[in-house]
Amino acid sequence: MTSPNTQQSAVPVLVVGAGPVGLCLAIDLALRGVPTTVVDRSDGSIVFPTAESINARTMEHFRRFGLAEKLRDEGFPPDYPRVVRFVTRVFGSELVSFARPSNRLQPIESESFSPEGMLWCPRFWFEPMLRDRAVELGVSIRWNTECTGFEEDNDRVVATLHSTVDDTTETLEATYLVGCDGASSTIRRAIDVDYEGSFAEGANLSVLIDCAAILEDNPHGAATQIYPVCGSQRIILSAMDGMARWRVTVPLAADESPDLDAVLADNLGREVPYQILDSRSWTGHSVVAEKYRHGRAFLAGDSAHLNWPQGGHGMNTGIGDAATLSWMLAAMVQGWGGPSLLDAYETERRPVAQWTVAISQHNVGTQQRLPLPTDLT
Numbered sequence: 001m002t003s004p005n006t007q008q009s010a011v012p013v014l015v016v017g018a019g020p021v022g023l024c025l026a027i028d029l030a031l032r033g034v035p036t037t038v039v040d041r042s043d044g045s046i047v048f049p050t051a052e053s054i055n056a057r058t059m060e061h062f063r064r065f066g067l068a069e070k071l072r073d074e075g076f077p078p079d080y081p082r083v084v085r086f087v088t089r090v091f092g093s094e095l096v097s098f099a100r101p102s103n104r105l106q107p108i109e110s111e112s113f114s115p116e117g118m119l120w121c122p123r124f125w126f127e128p129m130l131r132d133r134a135v136e137l138g139v140s141i142r143w144n145t146e147c148t149g150f151e152e153d154n155d156r157v158v159a160t161l162h163s164t165v166d167d168t169t170e171t172l173e174a175t176y177l178v179g180c181d182g183a184s185s186t187i188r189r190a191i192d193v194d195y196e197g198s199f200a201e202g203a204n205l206s207v208l209i210d211c212a213a214i215l216e217d218n219p220h221g222a223a224t225q226i227y228p229v230c231g232s233q234r235i236i237l238s239a240m241d242g243m244a245r246w247r248v249t250v251p252l253a254a255d256e257s258p259d260l261d262a263v264l265a266d267n268l269g270r271e272v273p274y275q276i277l278d279s280r281s282w283t284g285h286s287v288v289a290e291k292y293r294h295g296r297a298f299l300a301g302d303s304a305h306l307n308w309p310q311g312g313h314g315m316n317t318g319i320g321d322a323a324t325l326s327w328m329l330a331a332m333v334q335g336w337g338g339p340s341l342l343d344a345y346e347t348e349r350r351p352v353a354q355w356t357v358a359i360s361q362h363n364v365g366t367q368q369r370l371p372l373p374t375d376l377t
């Protein structure tokens with residue numbers, strides 16, 4: 001590694017992490033006239049789809065960002081029904097289904113309380129739209145740039161940035177720094193903040209597959225999520241492109257390596273041809289950071305809270321963090337915020353995360369352990 005190059009360029013807000021939360025924070029700040037730099041250690045490839053369930057409040061933020069129409073019309077197929085279906089097996093009997101309108105029709109359903117409603121839009125679509133909007137608003141996004149730590153004094157933070165491409169290091173001075181750097185947050189560790197709560201509640205494997213039969217041979221029609229309940233494991237199938245692509249999430253016993261052929265045949269009702277495109281193992285946690293702020297450094301998104309995906313709260317809660325923090329930081333940068341304003345960020349957002357973590361924990365318990373009649377096959 002080369003020695004640090006002490007080139008210093010002042011920026012009002014440095015955002016670490018260009019995931020959905022960091023990008024939303026940068027867009028919101030840009031719309032309020034606050035320039036930001038976003039650094040991300042990855043090369044920008046969107047490798048595995050999570051966070052497709054976008055809630056109504058997030059859609060209201062996307063509406064402010066000028067993105068709601070685009071997401072509705074140019075993302076996941078706009079006329080695909082957003083049905084959630086519980087079945088014995090995919091090709092077996094339907095137990096119950098929750099019929100929800102397609103992305104295109106969604107605003108009609110929710111118009112009594114909001115001009116926006118929930119959307120189903122896998123990350124392959126919405127994240128590039130967030131990036132494009134951020135760049136259009138003048139946000140500087142620097143890929144292949146890892147923040148390895150920072151120092152702080154009364155007036156500023158000085159972050160150390162390492163290029164993962166050419167192995168060089170530089171420093172960047174900012175008035176505020178926000179760690180939107182996910183579950184393994186460098187910023188959370190740098191400010192010596194732990195998560196509190198219940199760790200490692202369950203191991204899971206999510207597999208991205210192409211399997212045309214799930215829709216083509218389905219006796220019940222299309223759905224965005226299918227929950228077969230009679231298999232030996234309660235898997236979840238989530239529609240990724242409205243055609244053949246699905247994410248299959250399998251709960252695992254400790255150190256288990258599942259036989260996916262057998263798991264799919266068991267939960268679908270018979271063997272079908274399919275192709276594995278990618279897979280990720282992940283662990284369910286129910287935890288919230290003990291603090292959201294240390295001086296000029298803040299946490300937002302998964303760096304501040306981790307929950308089970310059941311209910312679709314993780315990213316949505318993080319985007320709520322970004323929406324709150326953006327106006328508070330803008331108030332401070334522009335000189336109209338009082339000295340204790342920034343403390344309100346944690347006061348406002350931490351209880352929301354505690355609630356979403358608890359409700360997600362409840363949801364997974366219900367999905368995994370709801371007792372079934374013994375004669376249901």
Ligand SMILES: Cc1cc2nc3c(=O)[nH]c(=O)nc-3n(C[C@H](O)[C@H](O)[C@H](O)COP(=O)(O)OP(=O)(O)OC[C@H]3O[C@@H](n4cnc5c(N)ncnc54)[C@H](O)[C@@H]3O)c2cc1C
Nearest residue numbers: 017019020021040041051052053147182301302314315316
């Ligand atoms: C199977 C599954 C399904 C899910 N479905 C939903 C859903 O439907 N709805 C929902 O709301 N949530 C869902 N979630 C949760 C959601 O994926 C996360 O809550 C969300 O991705 C968090 O966004 P983030 O921007 O905080 O962090 P991340 O998406 O983890 O992004 C963090 C970014 O920071 C970068 N980074 C990390 N460290 C550094 C560093 N030191 N320097 C520079 N860059 C760094 C990373 O490269 C990454 O790009 C799901 C999760 C799973 C596992």
